[in-house]
Amino acid sequence: MAKDHSITYRRLRLRNIPHIKRLNDIKALISSLKVPPGGSYADFGCSNGYVTDQVRQLVRAAHTTGFDHLDEHFEEGRRRHPELEFMTIDLNRFDATRPQFDFVTCFETLEHTGNLGNALRSVVHAVRPGGIGVISVPVEVGFAGIVKFLVKVGLxxxxxxxxxxxxxxxxDYVMALMKGERIGKFRSESRSHWGTHFGFDTRDVDDLLAQEPVNVSASNRGFTRFWVIRRPA
Known part of the structure; x- marks a missing residue:
């Protein structure tokens, strides 16, 4: 049975508080962007569509597509959110022929992909000229990384x-965190995906986005890093 990821946003528990806060941050950020209503919207890493549907309503999208690498979430997603279209995707494989959208989001997904470069490029490419994208990933470096490591491992x-x-x-991992070293080096083996956040470094995303033909602004909100990307018309 597919795990219901929406529980982490809906059920008030101590462990879920960071997720609930992040959803509030997502809504606040998107509201500030004043996304034109009536456009097309795509969410990469949609799971069963809980967050996707909330964003859809917020931006008043005319058509919304949720992408995920597992279709096991889609049956429940279609039942709960009939307004959404669900499609499978392999973000590890970049395909320049994929469709583009007016508004694109990718929340807490890139850290789990096996090929970060291709995954990020896939998300950025999905933003059509004149469109807007919002990406978020967990901060796993610096003070936040140390705190998270201690909580995850110790608690x-x-x-x-x-x-x-x-x-x-x-x-070695703890010392790298304390010294501010790149922890992406610990993911030295190739994998199709990563289950945990260990070895994920937000600075790698910064570096990759700097190579893309888009305008980028970044900010940290709590233990989450956000990027707003705008593709010139």
């Missing part, structure tokens, strides 16, 4: 099992 029992193993891995 919730997360492990670094996805990362290439070595005797001093945990110590």
């Amino acid at each position: 919730y029992g997360y492990t670094l099992k996805e990362l290439p193993q070595r005797p001093s891995l945990r110590r």
Whole structure:
């Protein structure tokens, strides 16, 4: 049975507070953009469409498509949100022939992709000329990264099992966080996707976006980093 990711936004529990706050931040940011109503909207990493539908209503999109790499969420999504169209996508594979949209979002998804460069390029390409995109990822570096590491490992029992193993891995990882080093180096092995956030560095996204033909503004809100991208008309 597919996991209902919307629970993390709907159910008030201590563990869900960061997710609930992030959804509020998403709504506040999108409201400030004044996205023209009546356009096409695409959300990459839509799961069962809970957040997608809230954004759809916020921007008053005429047509909304939710993309995800797993279709196991779609049956429930179609039942709950009949206004949405659901489609599978492999963000690890860039395809220049994919359709473009007036408004594009990608929330908390890039950190799980196996090929960050292709995934980010796929999302950026989906913004048509004159369109707007919003991307968010968790901040896993600096003070936020240290706090998250301690909570995940110490309180919730997360492990670094996805990362290439070595005797001093945990110590080296913590030292890298404390020194402000790039933690993307710990994802030295190729994978189709990543289940945890360990080894994900927001600075890699900054570097990749700088190579794209779009205007970019970035900001941190709590433990989340947001980018607003605008493709020139």
